[in-house]
Amino acid sequence: xxxxGFHGSNQIPTPNIDALAYNGIILNxxxxxxxxxxxxxxxxxxxxxxxxxxxxxxxxxxxxxTTNIVPMYEVERSYxxxxxxxLSNETGNVAPDLATLRRQDLEGRxxxxxxxMHGPSLIPTExxxxxxxxxxxxxxxxxxxxxxxVGKWNLGYAAWNQTPTFRGFDRHFGxxxxxxxxxxxxxxxxxxxxxxTGFDLRRDGVPVFEEAGKYATDAFTDxxxxxxxxxxITKPLLLMFSHLAVHAANEGKALEAPQxxxxxxxxxxxxxxxxxxxxxxxxxxxxxxxxEALENKNMLQNTIIVFISDNGAPxxxxxxxxxxxxxxxRGMKDTLFEGGVRGTAFVFSPLLIQSARVSNDLIHISDxxxxxxxxxxxxxxxxxxxxxxxxQWSSLVYELPSPRNDILINxxxxxxxxxxxxxxxxxxxxxxxxxxxxxxxxxxxxxxIEEPTYNTxxxxxxxxGRSIRKVNYTPLTELEYEVLRRSATLRCLAPKAKxxxxxxxxxNCRNPxxxxxxxxxxxxxxxxxxV
Numbered sequence: 001x002x003x004x005g006f007h008g009s010n011q012i013p014t015p016n017i018d019a020l021a022y023n024g025i026i027l028n029x030x031x032x033x034x035x036x037x038x039x040x041x042x043x044x045x046x047x048x049x050x051x052x053x054x055x056x057x058x059x060x061x062x063x064x065x066t067t068n069i070v071p072m073y074e075v076e077r078s079y080x081x082x083x084x085x086x087l088s089n090e091t092g093n094v095a096p097d098l099a100t101l102r103r104q105d106l107e108g109r110x111x112x113x114x115x116x117m118h119g120p121s122l123i124p125t126e127x128x129x130x131x132x133x134x135x136x137x138x139x140x141x142x143x144x145x146x147x148x149x150v151g152k153w154n155l156g157y158a159a160w161n162q163t164p165t166f167r168g169f170d171r172h173f174g175x176x177x178x179x180x181x182x183x184x185x186x187x188x189x190x191x192x193x194x195x196x197t198g199f200d201l202r203r204d205g206v207p208v209f210e211e212a213g214k215y216a217t218d219a220f221t222d223x224x225x226x227x228x229x230x231x232x233i234t235k236p237l238l239l240m241f242s243h244l245a246v247h248a249a250n251e252g253k254a255l256e257a258p259q260x261x262x263x264x265x266x267x268x269x270x271x272x273x274x275x276x277x278x279x280x281x282x283x284x285x286x287x288x289x290x291x292e293a294l295e296n297k298n299m300l301q302n303t304i305i306v307f308i309s310d311n312g313a314p315x316x317x318x319x320x321x322x323x324x325x326x327x328x329x330r331g332m333k334d335t336l337f338e339g340g341v342r343g344t345a346f347v348f349s350p351l352l353i354q355s356a357r358v359s360n361d362l363i364h365i366s367d368x369x370x371x372x373x374x375x376x377x378x379x380x381x382x383x384x385x386x387x388x389x390x391x392q393w394s395s396l397v398y399e400l401p402s403p404r405n406d407i408l409i410n411x412x413x414x415x416x417x418x419x420x421x422x423x424x425x426x427x428x429x430x431x432x433x434x435x436x437x438x439x440x441x442x443x444x445x446x447x448x449i450e451e452p453t454y455n456t457x458x459x460x461x462x463x464x465g466r467s468i469r470k471v472n473y474t475p476l477t478e479l480e481y482e483v484l485r486r487s488a489t490l491r492c493l494a495p496k497a498k499x500x501x502x503x504x505x506x507x508n509c510r511n512p513x514x515x516x517x518x519x520x521x522x523x524x525x526x527x528x529x530x531v
Contacts, residue, residue: 003325003326003327003344003442004017004018004021004280004344005017005018005454005459005485006018006021006022006026006346006484006485006488007026007344007485007488007489007490008485008486008488008489010451010452010453010454011267011268011277011446011448011452012265012277012280012281013281013284013452013455013458014280014281014283014284015284015288015455015458015459015461015462015464015465016284016285016287016288016291016462016463016464016465017283017284017287017307017464018459018462018481018485019459019460019462019464019465019468020287020291020305020307020346020348020464020468021307021346021348021484021488022356022459022476022480022481022484022485023348023355023356023468023472023475023476024305024346024347024348024349024352024355024356025346025347025348025352025354025355025357025358025359025396026345026346026357026358026359026484026488027345027346027347027359027361027363028358028359028360028488028490029342029359029360029361029362029363030308030342030343030344030345030363030364030365031341031342031343031362031363031364031365031407031409031421032308032309032310032311032341032342032343032364032365033049033310033311033341033365033409033410034311034312034333034334034335034336034340034341034410034432035121035310035311035333035334036121036152036154036178036247036310036311037049037121037122037154037155037178038121038410039310039311039365040152040154040155040242040310040524041130041155042364042365042366042388042389043136043365043366043368043369043524044130044135044136044137044155044369045130045133045135045136045366045369045387046136046366046367046368046369046370046383046384046387046388046389047366047384047386047387047388047389048366048388048408050408050410050411051388052130052131121154121178122154122155122156122177122178123177123178123189123191124177124187124189124191124196124198125191126156126158127156127158128156129155129156129157129158129162130155130156130162130167133384134168134384135167135168136168136238136368136369136372136373137149137167137168137169137238137240138167138168139168139369139373139378139382139383140168140236140238140373140376140378141168141170142378142382143236143376143377143378144235144236145235145236145237145238145376146170146231146232146235146236146237146238147168147169147170147171147238147240148169148170148171148172148224148227148237148238148239148240149164149169149171149172149173149174149240149242150172150173150174150220150223150224150227150239150240150241150242151173151174151175151220151241151242151243151244152174152175152178152179152242152243152244152247153172153174153175153176153242154176154177154178155167157176160205163176163205165204165205169240171203171204171227172202172203172204172205173202173203173204173208173220173223174201174202174220174242175187175200175201175202175244176200176202177189177200178247178320179244179247179248179249179250179320180200180201180216180244180249181216181249181250181253181256182215182216182217182244182249182256182257183212183213183214183215183216183256184212184213185199185200185201185211185212185216186198186199186200186250187199187200187249187250188250188251199212201219215256215257215258215282216244216245217243217244217245217279217282217283217285217286218282218286220241220243220244220286221285221286221289221290224239224241224290224293225289225290225293227239228290228293228294228297228299229293229296229297231297231299231529233297233298233299233529233531234531235531236376236528236529236530236531237299237527237528237529238526238527238528238529239526239527239529240524240525240526240527241290241524241525241526241527242524242525243283243286243524243525245279245280245282245283245286246276246279246280246283246322246324247320247322248314248320248321248322254320254321254322255272255275255276255279255322255323256275256279257275257278257279257282258278258282261278261281261282262274262275262278264278264281265277265278265281266449267448267449267450267451267452268447268448268449269447269448269449270323270445270447272323273323273445273447275323276322276323276324287307287464287525288462288463288464289463290525290527291305291463291464291467291468292463292464292466292467294467294527294529295467295470295471299529300350300467300468300470300471301350301471302350302351302529302530302531303349303350303527303528303529303530304347304348304349304351304372304375304526304527304528304530305347305348305349305525305526305527305528306345306346306347306368306372306524306525306526306527306528307344307345307346307347307348307524307525308343308344308345308365308368308524308526309343309344309345309524310343310365310524311333311334311340311341311343312326312329312331312332312333312335312339312340312341312342312343313325313326313332313333313339314332314333314334315332315441315442315444315445316332316437316441316444317332317333317334317433317436317437319334320333323445324445325441325442325443325445325446326338326339326340326441326442327440327442327443327446328440328442328443328490328491329342329440329442330438330439330440331432331437331438331439332437332441334432334433334437335431335432335433335437335438336409336410336417336418336419336428336432337428337438338426339440339441339442340432341409341410341419343365345363347396348468350471350472351375351397351530352396352397353397353398353399354397354398354399356476356480356484357399357484358484358487358488359396359399359402361395361401361402361404362402362404362405362406362407362421363392363402363404364388364389364390364404364407366387366388366389367389367390367391367392367404368389368526369383369387369389370383370387370389370390370391370392371389371390371391371392371393371396372393372526372528373391374391374393375393375528375530376528376530377530388408390403390404391403392404405422405423406420406421406422406423407420407421408420409421412430412432415430415431415432416429416430417429417430417431417432418430454485456478456481456482457478459478459481460478460481
């Protein structure tokens with residue numbers, strides 16, 4: 001995704017998204033994983049993805065696993081995360097004696113953290129999938145909810161019992177892979193130097209060829225609006241809307257949008273960025289239609305809407321390059337810098353007592369399972385006691401201090417790349433992608449022929465803005481929008497300011513955070529309607 005209007009960008013208008021954000025809680029320290037599959041894993045399971053035993057891709061790791069031996073890097077992860085920080089500060093190494101360990105030293109031993117679903121997103125032919133155990137939709141079905149997934153799955157489909165309607169969703173309309181094309185719904189993958197193309201759009205597992213030719217964002221929006229309007233309001237609803245937008249699709253036509261939308265954005269210099277911006281405006285239009293449908297159905301006043309992105313934008317690079325911007329953050333998708341893992345997010349609901357504010361409290365994508373379950377009236381004692389996610393509902397509703405003060409962002413046992421957020425500090429060990437994308441890239445796509453002005457009136461009068469005013473006893477003014485926007489916008493350092501020289505490939509990088517903003521990849525809108 002992209003830095004949006006409520007975070008200070010004038011380049012791409014997002015009035016519906018901005019209206020929701022201003023009237024909700026803007027989450028400026030919301031962390032995700034650096035790629036889509038791991039983020040979805042954390043969202044659905046409430047657990048750090050590296051804890052799920054699904055990524056033994058090298059023979060040595062497989063051998064260690066099957067013989068009840070753990071790899072050397074497992075010992076690193078047996079240290080509590082606080083101790084990792086302490087050791088790195090004192091010695092410059094995560095565990096000072098690891099280099100001397102031998103295979104026989106590890107026989108018969110087990111440690112808390114295991115290899116997991118925390119690497120790149122799944123691709124076709126992979127047998128990895130989510131492990132057995134309850135997922136978010138299954139917990140909600142247990143307390144009477146109707147559960148729907150619209151859009152992206154990307155959590156495995158080597159067997160039917162790995163697909164959405166076998167993992168807790170009553171209905172699914174969308175695609176199984178990381179992406180599909182925006183009009184013809186074809187997905188092309190190169191495996192062993194051979195291109196394979198298949199149709200990837202299904203309704204409850206059945207291909208829906210008749211939808212070909214309809215723009216994906218519109219198709220998913222129309223389905224979601226229909227689901228809302230036809231819903232029995234005496235029954236609660238969990239609708240997870242996992243957009244294809246603004247993920248890149250097939251090589252050669254990675255970005256697609258209706259030409260009439262592209263033509264509205266001629267102020268943007270780069271033609272590819274212009275198409276990307278049109279994809280964002282279609283996404284914003286979708287959000288407005290969803291909010292309007294909820295209000296028309298008299299559901300909005302009892303609904304919680306969570307808007308999150310699943311990873312940073314791949315501004316550059318060979319894979320899924322989409323011309324998105326993470327300005328002013330460092331790095332991008334597939335890195336552990338803020339540009340890869342600090343995501344745009346907000347929560348909106350008339351049920352929030354203390355809303356219309358910006359929160360800098362830590363929150364991780366795994367927190368949404370226990371948080372929304374509590375909001376729905378579920379007994380948190382019935383959730384898996386081994387969750388990493390923390391219930392943040394009371395903190396959000398009443399503006400209480402967050403119960404979270406650390407986030408284990410990732411540990412990659414192959415590249416020995418790891419990151420931890422601890423209070424206002426961030427620890428990074430090693431580097432991603434051989435250090436190829438360690439710099440700041442967000443500004444290279446931000447060129448404009450003329451700089452547009454931010455239009456608070458369009459936010460106020462957007463479909464979302466109008467719908468919110470009907471259920472809000474104290475609607476915000478345009479002036480209050482501007483105040484919140486300034487508060488949510490995190491500024492980059494001045495050109496001559498001293499910058500952190502840290503190179504995490506050669507030393508442990510301990511950076512203070514809280515001085516930057518974040519932008520992203522594909523978008524998930526979770527909608528929870530309470531009866």
